[in-house]
Amino acid sequence: MDAEAAKYIGAGLATLGMIGSALAVGNIFGNFLAGALRNPAAAASQVGNLFVGAALAEALGILAFVLGVLMIFG
Amino acid sequence: MASTPTLDVQTPAPGDLHAETQATAEHASGGLPQFEFQHWAGQIGYLLILFVLLYVLVAKVFAPRLRKVMDERADTIDTAIAAARSVQTEAAAQAEAARAEVEKARADARATAVAAKQRVTEEFNARLAADEAVVNARIAEAEGAIAKTRDAAMTNVSTIASAAAGAMLERLTGKAATDAELAAAIKGAA
């Protein structure tokens, strides 16, 4: 296998890391929605935490994406 | 790329500087432009300057200005609310006073009405009493008159009776009785 092909395979594999991030973000928003429906009065005060949590989870997916980009272009 | 990179880096003429950097860029990495480190220092330094400038501006000018206005607004709202609250209590007090006044007026009116009624009743009673007295007097007078008439009648009756009795006695016995005897006898019969 030549190095160019390995690069693309590696980049493709790196994107798999986004699966975890997708699950995490979905989990966060799903749980928020479930909690918000139980107690709508408290929901508004937790939106900040929601987005911070989502951003933290998303960052790991972004990391996988950056690794993939680095493999193709780096 | 717009211009083809020249690898002729030996001539550092100002015009060729652009081409030269592009050549070194191509040489450094064919990858992400972000990892071409030759532009890092310039960006970092410039961003630091801008950040410090903005920090100073925000800390010394903008934040105090906005903070002042927002505090002022909070003050205004607080005083307005306090004023509204005092006005409200005042209005409540006034309403209370007005109600008390109305209550008092009503009580007064009621008292007046009662008094008037009482006066009228008393007057009526008094007049009634006066009328009654007059009527009673008349009745009494009439009764007196009746009694006098009756008495007169009764004396007449006894006179007639004694006369009749004297006559009957004279006829029966042939002897006339004295008036005194007759009167006593009638009295005893009556």
Add this chain to the structure above:
Amino acid sequence: MAGPIEQFEVKPLVEFGTVNVPVLGEQVIAITNSHVAMTIAFVGVVGFLSLATSGAKVVPGRMQAAGESLFGMVDNLANSIIGHEGRKYFPFAFTMFLMVLSMNLLGMFLTFTATSQLAVTVTLGLIAFLTVVVVGLVKNGVGFLKLFWPAGAPLLLRPFVGLIELVSFLLRPITLALRLFGNMLGGHVALKIFAQFVVQLGAAAIVTGGLAYALIPVAALSLGMTVAMTALEFLVAFLQAFVFTVLTCIYLNDVVNLGDGH
């Protein structure tokens, strides 16, 4: 056609020469498109704030209301996270927020996004990190090291937990920088790729004709995707600035209220 990563190229507009910097190697001193973007963002922020605060009235105008809503948001953030000392650190958090937000949003209008440059995000991350370290050292002195001495853990485990704490503390600027960088890079690359599909597929359909006309719906779909992603990118631009500020406040709170169990 330009590749999807060409938009991130730093192009010198006016060059002044090169210097050698110890860690980074040979550096070009120049006014680049990155400098221009940062300048526009800075001028935009200053202009916006001047408009919002000049002749500030108790009953706000349109600009003042906009400025106040941003101000109030970050103010609430700083106060709720850091506590009663939040006011002191508010200007820092607000500056950070405005810097990141303006550069992110500007990237939606210009062809160049300053926050998609790793140099820029690393600088912002390091500013936040070093501020935290300096504030921690000034406020707590040597007690700053208690941050890495977890009093709640069993004595035997403490060194290991402390080591993990230390590593995660040192990783903070990197995660801060990479999160912002990755979000901006990823969003703009994806936008560019979808936008390219529209042009390439549409051109192919028209030039080739015949069966290739089937590509036009695909191009239309890509156009829809581009529009939707543009909206999403606006949200991300705001959200990343918000998250950056929240995390900065959380990190500041760690050292400001050290040992308070706040």
